[in-house]
Amino acid sequence: MSELLLIKNASQLVTTKGYSDQPAKREKMSDLTVIENGSVLMKDGTIQAVGLLEDIEKEHAELVAQAEVIDATGKLVTPGLIDPHTHLVHAGTRENEYAMRLKGKTYMEIMNAGGGIHATTRATREASFDQLYEESKKRLDTFFEYGITTVEAKSGYGLSLEHEMKQLEVAKKLAEDHEMDIVSTFMGAHAIPMDEKENPEPFVNRVIEEMIPEVAKKKLATFNDVFCERGVFTPEQSRRILQAGKEHGLIPKIHADEIEPYGGAELAAEVGAISADHLLKASDEGIRQMAEKDVIGVLLPGTAFFLMAEYANARKMIDQGVAVALSTDANPGSSPSLSLQFIMNLGCLKMGMTPEEVLVATTINAAHAIGKAEQIGSLEVGKQADVAIFNVSNYLKLSYNYGMNHIDQVIKKGKVVVEN
Ligand SMILES: N=CN[C@@H](CCC(=O)O)C(=O)O
Numbered sequence: 001m002s003e004l005l006l007i008k009n010a011s012q013l014v015t016t017k018g019y020s021d022q023p024a025k026r027e028k029m030s031d032l033t034v035i036e037n038g039s040v041l042m043k044d045g046t047i048q049a050v051g052l053l054e055d056i057e058k059e060h061a062e063l064v065a066q067a068e069v070i071d072a073t074g075k076l077v078t079p080g081l082i083d084p085h086t087h088l089v090h091a092g093t094r095e096n097e098y099a100m101r102l103k104g105k106t107y108m109e110i111m112n113a114g115g116g117i118h119a120t121t122r123a124t125r126e127a128s129f130d131q132l133y134e135e136s137k138k139r140l141d142t143f144f145e146y147g148i149t150t151v152e153a154k155s156g157y158g159l160s161l162e163h164e165m166k167q168l169e170v171a172k173k174l175a176e177d178h179e180m181d182i183v184s185t186f187m188g189a190h191a192i193p194m195d196e197k198e199n200p201e202p203f204v205n206r207v208i209e210e211m212i213p214e215v216a217k218k219k220l221a222t223f224n225d226v227f228c229e230r231g232v233f234t235p236e237q238s239r240r241i242l243q244a245g246k247e248h249g250l251i252p253k254i255h256a257d258e259i260e261p262y263g264g265a266e267l268a269a270e271v272g273a274i275s276a277d278h279l280l281k282a283s284d285e286g287i288r289q290m291a292e293k294d295v296i297g298v299l300l301p302g303t304a305f306f307l308m309a310e311y312a313n314a315r316k317m318i319d320q321g322v323a324v325a326l327s328t329d330a331n332p333g334s335s336p337s338l339s340l341q342f343i344m345n346l347g348c349l350k351m352g353m354t355p356e357e358v359l360v361a362t363t364i365n366a367a368h369a370i371g372k373a374e375q376i377g378s379l380e381v382g383k384q385a386d387v388a389i390f391n392v393s394n395y396l397k398l399s400y401n402y403g404m405n406h407i408d409q410v411i412k413k414g415k416v417v418v419e420n
């Protein structure tokens, strides 16, 4: 028996159409299809039809008659949201550092003194596989509750072969066990271990010669990321690490120009990264090169919010032709939140994006940022049936009633996984 689900009569069904090959750029980031009284029919986890119920009934009368029905009257239906940048697998929290920052210490001062990423690395190294699994699983459940149906997950709190592998193995097991889709990124180059700060080259060589080959051999990641920032990895070290990843089939990503302009956006363009993320301080030239080389800008306004920093210039990036995606950057130091809806609010209120653009940035463009746009990111026939139903009547209200969780139900591969 096939599994049939029909969501009918949504006040608005909102999706992009036709951007599965290329991300939406410039004015195309506002190109939403809005169907009033929209319905979507799903069969065996795949979208079968999208449109008005009467039209779907004409074409698929038998399937409609057999389908389980969700009445979405008065509600908003969108593709399941996609979070393309998270530090999902980690142990511990850092509210003590938050309190220190509120008294004036900076994020980098705390990190250079052995806190920050190093604090989470200590906690993650000490944690067992099972503990990491359980903590991360809870986060996945919460992501679902916020309407997120696919996440990218980075390693980077191990900083040694053994512990980086442990993080990636946890993500792999979760991808097998949990209904959430998880795309993994290796980020051994997240920080230089404290005891090697004076002489980082041996660590860079271990990332290149030991960790990358092992991750690739065990097929534990799709992407390879590096924190390119003054005091962390230089552009030269980052280039070597990203090139080495490419030689092993890992697609480059980069934490770029977060704290100061450091050539990260330019490096992303040079190495052909799929995305450059953060970009709070990206140079005009870096933005120009990203647009030219089709590097997606994954913006993380939760980090600017939480670190009380200047926001990335989303408006300039979009106007200059960079395809923009948005993400939580969920992590215990710079963005301890799992709400992509709040990130959408920030996109509108703090980065000059429109409600249309933030929806595109958290659906189809986010799918492109993790190489999954052929399967997910829009409600189109043949795509995976990942759907979010919000308890609001139109998409403007998603960012109007800010800081709230509007989710009513979440559908993953045609099955209800959240029901409020
Ligand atoms: N900036 C570097 N990495 C993370 C933060 C990691 C942490 O503070 O634990 C980020 O994307 O913001």
Ligand SMILES: [Zn+2]
Pocket: 085, 086, 087, 255, 329, 331
């Ligand atoms: Zn990050």
